[in-house]
Amino acid sequence: MEKIIEIRHLKKFFGENEVLTDINFSVSKGEVVCIIGSSGSGKSTLLRCLNLLEMPTSGDILFRGENILEHNMTNSVYRAKLGMVFQQFNLFNNLTVIDNCVVGQVKVLKRDRDSAKKKAMEYLELVGMSQFINAKPHQISGGQKQRVAIARALSMEPEALLFDEPTSALDPEMVGEVLKVMKHLAKSGLTMLVVTHEMSFARDVANRVVFMDSGVIVEDNTPEVIFNNPSNERTRIFLKRILDN
Amino acid sequence: MAVDATSPFFDWVFYILQNYWPLFLRGATVTLIISLTGTIVGFALGILIGVVRTIPVDQNSHFIKKLGLKVVNFLLLCYIEIFRGTPMMVQAMVIFYGAAMVYNIHLSPLYAGIFIVSINTGAYMAEIVRGGIISIDKGQFEAAHSIGMTHAQTMLNIVLPQAIRNILPALSNEFVINIKDTSVLNVISVTELFFMSKSAAGNNFRYFEVFLVTCVIYFIMTFTVTRILRYFEVRLEGPSAYTIHGSQTVPEAEIKIMGREKK
Ligand SMILES: Nc1ncnc2c1ncn2[C@@H]1O[C@H](COP(=O)(O)OP(=O)(O)O)[C@@H](O)[C@H]1O
């Protein structure tokens, strides 16, 4: 299958601290890949390196076979092709729900305002937020914010969507509504890379599960293998600890 | 009404008001014109400088960009430090007489006054704007970058609108300070309220009575302006609450934004 993103020998240092050690990994079109691992293992850093919010120290990132770090593409053109959903939502506080989904289309993709609005409405409907288009971010709940953030990312019609613990900052009763949207997206064939602690989501939705520990990918396999028959002791210990809670 | 040196206090106040009100009015108008224009121009200057001073450089930036920014930032810092570190009265003398002597530019006192208040306000506002930009959550930049917006687009569409709203209280504070501080411009014969009062007082040798009236006029101006601006600030206030420690001496402490996003 066609690879959308491929990472080769990716390393990331923060000062002396080696946070990612020789990461090799790829995501194909239509795949849903979940990244699991304990906190501090480098999951966010990996995601942030992928869309260049952090600059990798060394290694290659190939987007559809093209090496991103060789500057053929400017950062912003490349980033627009990968959506990102953050743990803290990060909706633009000065803009209404609909303008959150319009501003990128107009400024980056140079769409005209009307078609951008139409596109935004389409995706706000998809995430069930079309009644709130004129609300400001501070007027809606966490779960609603995250759904708008997903619609904002989708409005750019990216090739793949990266999620960094999208439900970790939510009150428990709001986790479901966001996961439901994400399941729907997965079914519709969107390419997704999801850092999550929601093991049931990983088990039920993912095509592949990647377990990270101390900056390395320890295991990369189907959910069946990872959850039922992991080959590495560290994976086993992590899952036991998580599933026992 | 006739008054002489032995007339009672209130007779003198009345006499002064009656005979010099056009003078006070003209002085107050000039004071307001200079401080308002100076505040607006200074604010624009402050935004420009604040934006330039927060342009990020990383290891991938071109070295000419890095060097250029270093030089520009150094010059801006000199400007900020010098204008914040010297009295406006002295700045007025140096600029007014310096322009005449060194460049042979003879500024009208009014324009010189507006110029001086503008660049003085700019020096203070530059740091306030920079603080306002820095205090915006990093997540706002990251979200904008993640949908492909450039730094300039992010600044213009996302960060500045939020930063400016947060620093409005500091801006009105600066306006009030300027209303009071334009009085120092009398040293270059700007016909603002203090200068006018001095001539009215000198004509009659009644300093106490005249300056009491002047005092009241200044207070009415600052009080009214404060109330009007406060009204607009409250209407603009969203989820955040502000604490303002408005002081030109510690501009770093000027804005403290509380109760931001509920986490
Ligand atoms: N900007 C940064 N500067 C320095 N160290 C960082 C930075 N971001 C993350 N780290 C460090 O990198 C390691 C991995 O962090 P992170 O990728 O956030 O882990 P995870 O998302 O798996 O919890 C941690 O030890 C963290 O302290």
Ligand SMILES: [Mg+2]
């Ligand atoms: Mg993380």
